[in-house]
Amino acid sequence: MTTQRRTSPNASRRSDASRRAILAAAFDLVGEVGYAKLSIEGIAARAGVGKQTIYRWWPSKGAVLFDAFLMLGEGADGEAALPDTGDLESDLKAVLRATVAELNDPRYDEPMRALSTxxxxxxxLAAAYLERLDRPMRELKKHRLRAAQRAGHLAEDLDLDVAVDMLWGPLLNRWLQRTGPLTPEYADNVVETALNGLRPRR
Amino acid sequence: MTTQRRTSPNASRRSDASRRAILAAAFDLVGEVGYAKLSIEGIAARAGVGKQTIYRWWPSKGAVLFDAFLMLGEGADGEAALPDTGDLESDLKAVLRATVAELNDPRYDEPMRALSTxxxxxxxLAAAYLERLDRPMRELKKHRLRAAQRAGHLAEDLDLDVAVDMLWGPLLNRWLQRTGPLTPEYADNVVETALNGLRPRR
Structure with a gap:
């Protein structure tokens, strides 16, 4: 992503590096100490900047952490669209397996639990999350489902928001509430069951 | 529920009343002040008992709160089984609408958020929750689904745990993460979409 800046190229590169160091420090620290013990002082120390540098850009630790999650999203910008090989079932399995892998990754698990709680x-914070993270991600998911619906692979009258909830909701809930093992096989099972429905197909 | 006690009937009635007062106080207080600020002192003051009375029965505030949730479950003991009118779709809609009403009830919302987070x-705590609350509730749900499966209303090879996750997961996730309005219509929509599946039925 390119942005217009009025500062000199060198100053701009320096602040960009500081910004990234601060966000990375916030993300790592919340995973280590939890949200309650996360502090601007701690983030500043870890990032090697002064507290005032952080307060110049963010009003609170919550705002820093939130931008840290947005930075992760930016990093994956190029690959953010869902795959479309024409085979909806296998595309969804690939995406849900990737979600399982991310939720099980110790580097992401604690920070994501902190944000979720x-x-x-x-x-x-929920409204900001909805607007800036959940909705853009949801639009990408619905984009893939809409293509499948146009191709006749999904029911014509399907509510795509409910479809998204039905595919990702079980995974997120199982992860957050620890109600069962979160495995690639579980992801496959959710995809197959959601596509076919609970009722018999004859 | 009846239990065998070795104390005299009067003493037993008194401790039972104290126990219920303590659990009700814990439940109300966590809704008012949140889990972080919940304390044994606060619960004792609200329940009108001494701190030592609480420490005699529970090792921590988490243990008290957990039993408060179990007491709620006991209260609904008689109605805990899912309805079985023979019409699975309407039975599930009734149950999921009741879940929506409970999650939206201000008396339950905060305590349940505290327990969930x-x-x-x-x-x-997650392991205790799984063992003592999630699993018994899940068995009741699976009992109703198994009856429907035997009657040919659900697919023969359906994984009933995935079916439960697919019905309740979207509601719980939408409630906890505040990703959209939790309405009776949403509950109906989840039931219909889960039963029919995302793929067209011809």
Whole structure:
């Protein structure tokens, strides 16, 4: 992503490096100490910057952490669209298996739990999350489902938001509430069951 | 529920009343102040008992809160089985609409968020929750689904755990992460979509 800046190229590169160091430090620290013990002081120390540098750009630790998650999203920008090989079932299995791998990755597990539980208790953060992270991701998912619907692979009257919830909701819920093992086989099973439905097909 | 006690009937009635007062106080307080600020002192003051009375029965505030949730479950003991009118779709809609009503009830919303987020961060509490609350509830749900499967209303090879996750997961996830309005219509839509599946039925 390119942005217009009025500062000199060198200053701009320096602030960009500081910004990234701060966000990476926030992400790593929340995974180590949890959200409650995350502090601007701690982030500044880990990133090797002064507290004032952080306060110049962000009003609170929540705002820093949130931007850290947005940075992760930016990094994956090129690959953000869902695969479309024409085979919906195998594409969805690939995507849900990747979600399982990410949720099981110790590097992401704690920070994502911290963000999820902050959202659960903070309606304002939830609204920002919805607007800036959940909705753009959801649009990418619905884009792939809409293509499948046009091709006649999904029911004509299907509510695509419910379809997204039915594919990703079970995984997220099982991960967050620890109600069972989150495996690639479980992801496959969810995809097959969602596509076919619970009722017999004759 | 009846239990064998070795104390005199009067003493037993008194401790039972204290126990219920403590659990009700814990449940109400966590809804008001959140889990982080919940304390044994606060629960004791609200219940009108001494701190030592609480420590005699429970090792921690988490243990008290957990039993408060179990008490709620006991209260609904008689109605815990899922309805079985022979019409699976309408029975599931009734149950999921009741779940929506409970999740939207301000009396339950905060305590359940507190329990959910503690579970997300505490694998030991999650294991206790799984064993004592999630699994018994899940068995009741699977019991109803198994009857429908025997009657030929559900696919023969259906994994009933995945079916439960697919019906309740989207509701729980939407509630906890606040990703959309949790309405009776949404519950109906989830039931219909899960039963029919995302693929067209011809």
């Amino acid at each position: 902050e959202i659960a208790h903070d309606p304002e | 503690e579970i997300a961060h505490d694998p030991e």
